Amino acid sequence: xxxxxxxxxxxxxxxxxxxxxxxxxxxxxxxxxxxxxxxxxxxxxxxxxxxxxxxxxxxxxxxxxxxxxxxxxxxxxxxxxxxxxxxxxxxxxxxxxxxxxxxxxxxxxxxxxxxxxxxxxxxxxxxxxxxxxxxxxxxxxxxxxxxxxxxxxxxxxxxxxxxxxxxxxxxxxxxxxxxxxxxxxxxxxxxxxxxxxxxxxxxxxxxxxxxxxxxxxxxxxxxxxxxxxxxxxxxxxxxxxxxxxxxxx
Amino acid sequence: xxxxxxxxxxxxxxxxxxxxxxxxxxxxxxxxxxxxxxxxxxxxxxxxxxxxxxxxxxxxxxxxxxxxxxxxxxxxxxxxxxxxxxxxxxxxxxxxxxxxxxxxxxxxxxxxxxxxxxxxxxxxxxxxxxxxxxxxxxxxxxxxxxxxxxxxxxxxxxxxxxxxxxxxx
Numbered sequence: 097x098x099x100x101x102x103x104x105x106x107x108x109x110x111x112x113x114x115x116x117x118x119x120x121x122x123x124x125x126x127x128x129x130x131x132x133x134x135x136x137x138x139x140x141x142x143x144x145x146x147x148x149x150x151x152x153x154x155x156x157x158x159x160x161x162x163x164x165x166x167x168x169x170x171x172x173x174x175x176x177x178x179x180x181x182x183x184x185x186x187x188x189x190x191x192x193x194x195x196x197x198x199x200x201x202x203x204x205x206x207x208x209x210x211x212x213x214x215x216x217x218x219x220x221x222x223x224x225x226x227x228x229x230x231x232x233x234x235x236x237x238x239x240x241x242x243x244x245x246x247x248x249x250x251x252x253x254x255x256x257x258x259x260x261x262x263x264x265x266x267x268x269x270x271x272x273x274x275x276x277x278x279x280x281x282x283x284x285x286x287x288x289x290x291x292x293x294x295x296x297x298x299x300x301x302x303x304x305x306x307x308x309x310x311x312x313x314x315x316x317x318x319x320x321x322x323x324x325x326x327x328x329x330x331x332x333x334x335x336x337x338x339x340x341x342x343x344x345x
Numbered sequence: 346x347x348x349x350x351x352x353x354x355x356x357x358x359x360x361x362x363x364x365x366x367x368x369x370x371x372x373x374x375x376x377x378x379x380x381x382x383x384x385x386x387x388x389x390x391x392x393x394x395x396x397x398x399x400x401x402x403x404x405x406x407x408x409x410x411x412x413x414x415x416x417x418x419x420x421x422x423x424x425x426x427x428x429x430x431x432x433x434x435x436x437x438x439x440x441x442x443x444x445x446x447x448x449x450x451x452x453x454x455x456x457x458x459x460x461x462x463x464x465x466x467x468x469x470x471x472x473x474x475x476x477x478x479x480x481x482x483x484x485x486x487x488x489x490x491x492x493x494x495x496x497x498x499x500x501x502x503x504x505x506x507x508x509x510x511x512x513x514x
Contacts, residue, residue, distance in 0.1 A: 123402050125500075128507035130409035132475050133368035135456035140366035140383060141376075145358055148384050152354055152391045159395055236395075 159238070235313050239263050239270045252276060252325060253340040260323065262345060267317040269345070272310040273301065273325075284330040285340075287314060291321035297332055301325075321345050354391070361387065365412040372416035372478040382419050386412045413475070420478045459509035467502035470495050 239245060239261055247261045256276035262269035271287060279285065287298040298314045314323065325341035326333065365386050370379040390408050397407055460468055466488070473484045481499070485492040 124507055125503040126402055126410060127406045128503055128510055129413075129475065130403070130406035131452070131456050131506070131510050132460075132471070133364045133409040133412060134405075135453045135460070136367035136371050136476065137363035137453065138367040138370065140362050141380065144366070144380050144383065145355075145362065148358060148362070148387050149354055151384060151388055155388055155392055157392055157395060 235268070236270050236311055239266060239268050239313070248343065250341055250343055258325070258341060258343075260343065262317070264317070268313060268315045269317065269323070270311050270313055271323070272308065272312075274309070275307050276301075276304060276309055278304065279327055282330070283327050285309070286326050286328050286332060286336075287312065288324040288326060288336045289314060289317065289321045290324050290336060290342075291318055293318040293321070295336055297336075300330065300332055317345060357391075358387065361390070361408055364409060368409065368412050368476075369416040371476040372413065373419050378419060378423075379416075382415050383412075386415050389415075417478050455510065459506050462509055463502050463505055464498075466490070467498050467505065470499045471502045471506070474499060 244265050245261055245263050247259065249257055249259050251257055252273065254277045256273055258271060258273045260269050260271055273285075276285060285301040287301060289296045289298055296316070299312050301309045301312065303309075323341070323343045323345055324336055324339045326337040326339055328337050362383065366379065366383045369382045369386070370376065373379045373382055386408070389411060397404060460471070463471070469488060470484055473479045473487060474481070477484075479487065481492050481495050484499075485495045488495070490498075
């Protein structure tokens with residue numbers, strides 16, 4: 097509750113660091129405390145939204161904390177790195193100035209989708225999609241901050257645009273789509289890698305939320321691959337159907 | 346950039362901003378400063394989302410803790426310059442005087458019901474500390490109770506709230 101300040105807080109945190117049971121209790125109480133904030137919810141002034149969205153577009157996201165950062169003194173607080181204390185880690189956390197050949201907008205595009213995933217918006221639920229979101233947002237951040245990350249966008253036959261951020265070095269790409277034409281329940285969008293190494297089904301795209309689909313990761317890219325989007329049975333097709341998008345990687 | 350991308354952050358904003366702004370305003374009081382702090386918090390969430398560690402709690406709890414902490418930081422930094430006038434004002438705000446503009450929700454009703462199930466001292470301690478942004482020591486002197494008693498009551502209150510709300514431990 098942040099009702100402890102100064103030396104008391106430091107002593108408290110030292111104690112917590114060595115007491116797993118206390119840390120568990122604190123975590124459960126913190127969840128309860130968070131609900132107090134929900135109870136105080138009020139609509140912010142409408143103008144605030146435009147300001148925050150614009151500021152976010154101009155703010156670079158940080159990649160996941162490195163392991164040594166995770167072992168730092170902030171652990172007792174429950175989260176690895178946040179707030180002002182985290183700023184000292186920024187230099188270490190980022191792969192280096194100038195390494196991002198990617199337009200800031202492209203990073204924001206895919207990363208914004210990662211934030212949406214973190215809060216469970218990708219499946220329309222208020223509940224946090226914790227472990228899955230964590231895994232995918234870390235993998236996504238790794239692609240976005242790769243030395244050789246490049247972005248492309250393309251139009252989908254039948255409507256919609258896709259954004260792809262790809263790292264050849266990691267042989268991975270992050271795929272997001274916007275405004276895809278809705279399909280009947282009997283069909284779903286499926287992502288394929290097609291190339292000399294064979295045709296591989298990557299993933300069925302998750303349902304559209306707020307006009308967005310994804311982000312999803314495609315790993316194991318091979319030279320000469322194309323990325324294709326098809327519409328097929330919701331359980332996945334044996335072979336790629338007619339392509340609604342075909343991108344040479 | 347694909348047109349849908351800003352929409353995704355829109356959705357995150359819509360989900361979080363009312364709770365963040367609500368708690369920040371309860372603590373900070375001043376509307377303009379509350380907006381600044383809300384913006385600070387949402388940008389911090391945006392910037393550090395990949396560093397969030399789900400092993401330690403839910404994303405919502407992380408954001409609300411951040412919001413509350415930033416609000417407290419703001420109040421305490423202002424406080425250093427001048428003894429705050431809001432002391433009595435904040436103490437007078439009943440816990441259920443909230444949510445003017447946001448439509449009523451089941452979740453909020455549930456939290457209020459759980460708050461009502463606390464003893465007066467528990468509820469006042471929690472309300473003053475969380476919504477009022479006071480330290481244990483300040484709560485103790487406001488309520489005229491020893492600080493040790495406040496700590497115990499506050500912990501009891503949070504345990505009761507947790508159990509009442511059915512929060513997994």
